[in-house]
Amino acid sequence: xxxxxxxxxxxxxxxxLQSTAFAQVKLGGAKPDLVYxxxxxxAFLEGPTSGATAGFFxxxxxxxxxxxxxxxxxxxLTIVGYSVGATRQYxxxxxxLLPVAMVGAATTLGIVFNQLVTFLLGQHPGTFYxxxxxxxxxxxxxxxxxxxxxxxxxxxEASRAK
Amino acid sequence: xxxxxxxxxxRLLVVSLVMASLIxxxxxYRGGESGPFEVAGRGALSVVGALQGAVSRVVRPIxxxxxxxAHVGSLKSENEHLKNEIQRLKEQSQESTSLQRQNxxxxxxxxxxxxxGLTGVAATVIGEGIGNFEWTRTIDRGEADGIRVNMPVxxxxxxxxxxxEVSGHSSKIQLIIDPDSAVAxxxxxxxxxxxxxxxxxxxxxxxxxxxxxxxxxxxxVITSGYQTGLYPPEILIGxxxxxxxxxxxxxxxxxxxxxxxxxxxxFVFVVTGPSEx
Numbered sequence: 001x002x003x004x005x006x007x008x009x010x011x012x013x014x015x016x017l018q019s020t021a022f023a024q025v026k027l028g029g030a031k032p033d034l035v036y037x038x039x040x041x042x043a044f045l046e047g048p049t050s051g052a053t054a055g056f057f058x059x060x061x062x063x064x065x066x067x068x069x070x071x072x073x074x075x076x077l078t079i080v081g082y083s084v085g086a087t088r089q090y091x092x093x094x095x096x097l098l099p100v101a102m103v104g105a106a107t108t109l110g111i112v113f114n115q116l117v118t119f120l121l122g123q124h125p126g127t128f129y130x131x132x133x134x135x136x137x138x139x140x141x142x143x144x145x146x147x148x149x150x151x152x153x154x155x156x157e158a159s160r161a162k
Numbered sequence: 163x164x165x166x167x168x169x170x171x172x173r174l175l176v177v178s179l180v181m182a183s184l185i186x187x188x189x190x191y192r193g194g195e196s197g198p199f200e201v202a203g204r205g206a207l208s209v210v211g212a213l214q215g216a217v218s219r220v221v222r223p224i225x226x227x228x229x230x231x232a233h234v235g236s237l238k239s240e241n242e243h244l245k246n247e248i249q250r251l252k253e254q255s256q257e258s259t260s261l262q263r264q265n266x267x268x269x270x271x272x273x274x275x276x277x278x279g280l281t282g283v284a285a286t287v288i289g290e291g292i293g294n295f296e297w298t299r300t301i302d303r304g305e306a307d308g309i310r311v312n313m314p315v316x317x318x319x320x321x322x323x324x325x326x327e328v329s330g331h332s333s334k335i336q337l338i339i340d341p342d343s344a345v346a347x348x349x350x351x352x353x354x355x356x357x358x359x360x361x362x363x364x365x366x367x368x369x370x371x372x373x374x375x376x377x378x379x380x381x382x383v384i385t386s387g388y389q390t391g392l393y394p395p396e397i398l399i400g401x402x403x404x405x406x407x408x409x410x411x412x413x414x415x416x417x418x419x420x421x422x423x424x425x426x427x428x429f430v431f432v433v434t435g436p437s438e439x
Binding site: 016018019020021024029030031033048049052053055056059060061062064065066067068069070071072074075078079082086111115117118121123124125126129130133137 | 191334
């Protein structure tokens with residue numbers, strides 16, 4: 001129960017920051033996506049089950065703030081959360097670059113997948129634009145990871161301790 | 163610290179979540195504006211609107227901050243602001259070269275006088291859309307101020323977009339640069355019509371109905387304002403920058419520079435009712 005509340009608070013904080021502070025600060029014209037970041041970090045720390053669940057609820061929450069059919073980001077982040085959690089188990093380097101790289105790569109792939117789904121639903125994303133934004137957003141997320149990862153990990157450990 | 167969760171349980175969970183996502187997408191996609199999830203969407207917009215409003219009020223420079231405070235709840239300064247907006251729109255309409263063309267038609271003169279007065283609500287832009295793939299703005303007026311979905315939105319410079327979502331005290335506007343935005347436009351000099359579509363950070367494109375239309379560089383494009391259309395007529399959309407001929411087709415596509423500078427958009431005007439006579 002404590003765990004659920006703690007993770008809900010983290011996802012909601014990410015969402016609030018995304019809507020206010022980070023709505024204006026762009027990297028090459030792209031905004032980061034903090035909900036992706038939180039989901040990937042969570043999956044990294046807690047495994048595929050928590051990753052998929054956090055992805056579903058975080059993605060659904062983000063969907064309600066967007067002008068698109070609800071459920072697309074939920075779908076994307078469920079898959080991203082599961083994949084990151086599942087593949088993370090096979091990576092044993094203690095290097096601090098690992099979470100940064102995973103966040104960057106998973107964000108980029110996640111955004112491309114997300115836009116593919118919106119394209120199937122009749123939106124017009126534009127291939128070149130999607131790739132450009134996916135890479136920039138992935139980079140932006142990766143840059144933010146060293147700052148936010150320790151914070152999220154503290155929350156994870158605090159909620160786990162009994 | 164990786165957890166070694168039981169693979170079968172995890173897969174079952176993930177499959178259920180994926181199914182739930184797909185079902186949600188289907189329901190919302192088919193439900194459209196009256197779908198069951200729109201209520202939650204409005205609730206979210208209320209919360210985000212409130213947050214963005216709070217943040218933008220703190221972040222703006224002190225001068226604007228006090229001006230913003232003075233506007234809140236003050237009818238007099240809002241009237242003043244509205245008057246300024248209407249005056250700017252009038253001047254802009256008069257400058258448009260379409261006036262020269264329409265003066266030849268008696269009926270058009272009558273319509274032009276009607277169209278100079280737009281009734282509506284002035285609002286401040288308090289935030290942007292949060293995603294990377296939508297071109298929207300959040301404003302600090304909502305249902306309580308008379309705003310409804312599909313109302314057109316303009317600024318002193320020209321056409322901004324239309325309302326796509328409304329909550330109690332904030333609304334979301336889709337800009338004309340959004341690729342899903344389509345506006346019926348008319349060339350100022352020849353009167354030829356076409357569909358103006360957003361192209362994100364690039365110039366707008368206008369698909370001309372008649373490929374033989376004569377076009378001048380820098381020519382203005384205004385809303386054509388059909389009765390069944392979304393936007394009132396005579397509102398400046400942008401200016402022609404160049405034309406793009408599609409090889410192998412008979413269509414002519416123009417690139418338009420939008421009249422409104424969306425990166426600096428601060429005040430807008432939502433058209434709530436029919437034009438003043």
